Amino acid sequence: MHRARVVKLILWLFTGLALAVAAGRFLYGLGATTNLSDATPWGLWIGFDVLSGVALAAGGFIVTAIVYIFRLNEFRAVVRPAVLTAFLGYLAVVAGLVFDLGLPWNMWHLIIYWNPRSPLFEVGWCVMLYLTVLALEFFPVPAEEFSALARIRRALLKIRLPLVITGIGLSTLHQSSLGSLFLLMPYHLHPLWYSPLLPVNFFISAVGLGLMMVMFESHTTAWLYHRKPETALLARFGAGARWVLLGYLTIRLADLAWRGRLPLLWTPEWQTAMFWFEIALMVIVPVLLLSIPAVRFSRTGQWITAGLAVWGVVVNRINVGGFMQTGRGYYLPSWTELAISCGVVSMAVLVFMFMVERFRIWEKRPADPATAADELPEADRARLRWLGPPRAAAEAYSLVFILAAAVGFALLAPQPAESRGISPTPVRHARGGEELRIDGNLDGFGVTFRHSSHQEVAGGKDSCVSCHHMNLPRDRNTACSECHRDMYLPSDAFRHDWHASARGANLSCVDCHRKGALRSRETARHCNDCHKDLIPEGSPIEVKGYRAVGYVQAMHQLCIGCHANLGEEMTRCGACHQGLEDFIDLPEVSARRLERSGKRVVLPPY
Amino acid sequence: MFDWLEFGRGPLFRFAFALMLLGLLRLVVLAFLRTRNNNHSGAEAPPARRGPTVRPGALWTAARALLLTVFHTGLIALPLFVAAHVFAWRRAVGFAWFALPKEVSDWLAVATVAAGAALFLMSSIDLARGVVEGRRPIWVLTLLVPVASGYLAANFAFQPESYRFLMLLHVYSGNFILAVIPFTRVADCVLEPLARYVVRSPWRPLAEILALSITYRPRPAPVSPTTSAEEV
Numbered sequence: 071m072h073r074a075r076v077v078k079l080i081l082w083l084f085t086g087l088a089l090a091v092a093a094g095r096f097l098y099g100l101g102a103t104t105n106l107s108d109a110t111p112w113g114l115w116i117g118f119d120v121l122s123g124v125a126l127a128a129g130g131f132i133v134t135a136i137v138y139i140f141r142l143n144e145f146r147a148v149v150r151p152a153v154l155t156a157f158l159g160y161l162a163v164v165a166g167l168v169f170d171l172g173l174p175w176n177m178w179h180l181i182i183y184w185n186p187r188s189p190l191f192e193v194g195w196c197v198m199l200y201l202t203v204l205a206l207e208f209f210p211v212p213a214e215e216f217s218a219l220a221r222i223r224r225a226l227l228k229i230r231l232p233l234v235i236t237g238i239g240l241s242t243l244h245q246s247s248l249g250s251l252f253l254l255m256p257y258h259l260h261p262l263w264y265s266p267l268l269p270v271n272f273f274i275s276a277v278g279l280g281l282m283m284v285m286f287e288s289h290t291t292a293w294l295y296h297r298k299p300e301t302a303l304l305a306r307f308g309a310g311a312r313w314v315l316l317g318y319l320t321i322r323l324a325d326l327a328w329r330g331r332l333p334l335l336w337t338p339e340w341q342t343a344m345f346w347f348e349i350a351l352m353v354i355v356p357v358l359l360l361s362i363p364a365v366r367f368s369r370t371g372q373w374i375t376a377g378l379a380v381w382g383v384v385v386n387r388i389n390v391g392g393f394m395q396t397g398r399g400y401y402l403p404s405w406t407e408l409a410i411s412c413g414v415v416s417m418a419v420l421v422f423m424f425m426v427e428r429f430r431i432w433e434k435r436p437a438d439p440a441t442a443a444d445e446l447p448e449a450d451r452a453r454l455r456w457l458g459p460p461r462a463a464a465e466a467y468s469l470v471f472i473l474a475a476a477v478g479f480a481l482l483a484p485q486p487a488e489s490r491g492i493s494p495t496p497v498r499h500a501r502g503g504e505e506l507r508i509d510g511n512l513d514g515f516g517v518t519f520r521h522s523s524h525q526e527v528a529g530g531k532d533s534c535v536s537c538h539h540m541n542l543p544r545d546r547n548t549a550c551s552e553c554h555r556d557m558y559l560p561s562d563a564f565r566h567d568w569h570a571s572a573r574g575a576n577l578s579c580v581d582c583h584r585k586g587a588l589r590s591r592e593t594a595r596h597c598n599d600c601h602k603d604l605i606p607e608g609s610p611i612e613v614k615g616y617r618a619v620g621y622v623q624a625m626h627q628l629c630i631g632c633h634a635n636l637g638e639e640m641t642r643c644g645a646c647h648q649g650l651e652d653f654i655d656l657p658e659v660s661a662r663r664l665e666r667s668g669k670r671v672v673l674p675p676y
Numbered sequence: 677m678f679d680w681l682e683f684g685r686g687p688l689f690r691f692a693f694a695l696m697l698l699g700l701l702r703l704v705v706l707a708f709l710r711t712r713n714n715n716h717s718g719a720e721a722p723p724a725r726r727g728p729t730v731r732p733g734a735l736w737t738a739a740r741a742l743l744l745t746v747f748h749t750g751l752i753a754l755p756l757f758v759a760a761h762v763f764a765w766r767r768a769v770g771f772a773w774f775a776l777p778k779e780v781s782d783w784l785a786v787a788t789v790a791a792g793a794a795l796f797l798m799s800s801i802d803l804a805r806g807v808v809e810g811r812r813p814i815w816v817l818t819l820l821v822p823v824a825s826g827y828l829a830a831n832f833a834f835q836p837e838s839y840r841f842l843m844l845l846h847v848y849s850g851n852f853i854l855a856v857i858p859f860t861r862v863a864d865c866v867l868e869p870l871a872r873y874v875v876r877s878p879w880r881p882l883a884e885i886l887a888l889s890i891t892y893r894p895r896p897a898p899v900s901p902t903t904s905a906e907e908v
Contacts, residue, residue, distance in 0.1 A: 461710070464706060464709055465706060468702045468706065469702070471698075471702075472694075472698035472699055472701075472858075473695070475694060475698055476690075476691045476694040476695035476698065479690045479691060479694035480687040480688065480691035480694070481687065482690070
């Protein structure tokens, strides 16, 4: 069997497996098909499919810039494959996003509901626009085969230069804005990867990777279809990529030195090992290999070097995307996540192979669209006689596809088709008096609150109302947990059941609701009618209703409202939440801590 | 044995069911590709209706038609509407539909087994006379195994061991039939009624594809030219 067929069989196998997992993902949700959690919401699909997909597509804008803007026509032979790779790379990005985000029918919201302050807004728009530009750039290629599309093809060729310039602008924005996303999480990303220069690092590495990806794709398709690769041409790409990658390494090391993080390079941690592995794969080994002329001009040498660099950038994006999150335990993707990622890539490669077999992707002699828009380029299209009759291929591919899909369905564990939501977490009262120990969920990490020091700053004993904005009847300083009774879910501060219960206030309905009127909040008496001291005078916190927000939200709003002047320090959980060792001997606390550590929800160590 | 039973009800059932659905879909798609590549017109499509056409007499024909109706009704209704199956569907996919009363499903199972056995005998007689060609009546018996074992397990298995054995036979034979449907003539059970339904609707081209998919069987590819890589 021909090697292209063997590869296609393997790709169809992965695609079939992904089909089953995709059905499970959309039926049962992320919880049933991934190892993601609230602590690690981004994983392999973002790191590999989205971040790596975008980076791998960088070859498109680089090669089009080289050929159409800098007019280096000798590189024209690799334009079409590069644009096709970029187009399919971005389609893979969209597929990865759809799997990760879900609700694809809401995708149009991005166009209507604008949120220009969000980095994701920019990312979303760049993906949409650049995908459109790539589609317009590539459309003339399949249009060559259909005479009915000749006019559209000619029109698109006339506006090719503006399209290329737009594509370069959008791609530059997009590559860097993906790095900007991670500027939002300075204490979640490991210091070896987090940097204010993340956008720059992403862009430069994408440029290097784009060149190496063109090289890798060219040699791979040459091997698959027995065609002669453009080795001499690609050697020039290799020479350029060497300097780009060296520049990337220099910037990254200089940035680490400037931020005082260089000692982390020698720390015996697995993150350090991953950093060196990534750098070696992405920069050191490829640069060394490309510096040897014999390697740079050899077909095998180029292929291996490009493959190493491509995988190095992929490892970098996966590390940034989810692997190197600190203080959150370990995240390892599940087999279903791997299946989807492999399936998306397989689908893209299958489309690529279909395109090269069906259309003129490899140009032998460039046609000048400016002088002869109708002239078709001579194509070195793969002669496919030895690939065998298409009907037999369709039977084999479809058989492998359905077998793999059936195995995927068998391996998927049945899960309930509804969301589990947030489970109720009752709040435990804070302990102490003058010095309060606030630890609502008793996980052993709490906040120490001193009444006296806060009173001094806030204005003496009259300042109690600054925090105690609502009290139980005939009480002056009711605990927060009396109304905010759940850690995360809103609570009913009014407690209707208690008022109507014989063991509580023992009121009849008409004691509060007007007789004969619909019994609703609007027809009820106001609480202040009975409880004159419920809301103290002078409290800066306005009570708009009796639906109390969750305890965590209430506490954070209260504390951060006054301590916002601490700035960046306030973004560190450990700045306020510290271990309360004096409670740790309580069996309840120990059990709770054990339970929570099993869920990998722990606070950052610093 | 219990673990084997759970395996048969869980992963193996999902595998077999998915294979059946996707496999039938594959037959339809391959038939579509064939019609497109060969410019296959509806007139050239083989007739959807096949089977014995020569009958010794009207009584024989009527009896056979009645048995076929009962047999196919049972084969389609029992997997879908037996109460135990409906519960299993609800557990697997989260929703379900109405179930037949136990008395009805029991009588239907008995009638299906009886009709299947009678059809097997009649087909054998036909074969002996050389009236029908190419039939494989052994499939009729294979199709009866899950029906009979399910009925026996539900009504006559009073010991846990015998119940589990019958259930094991029921589950694994059912899974086997599901899995092989797209690769054997049993696919006609699904595709032929569908084609007959569609042919009466405005979706005439689809009916032709379905009719073609009934007879579509992957054939070995012709020997490809032995052109070497260097030559191309």
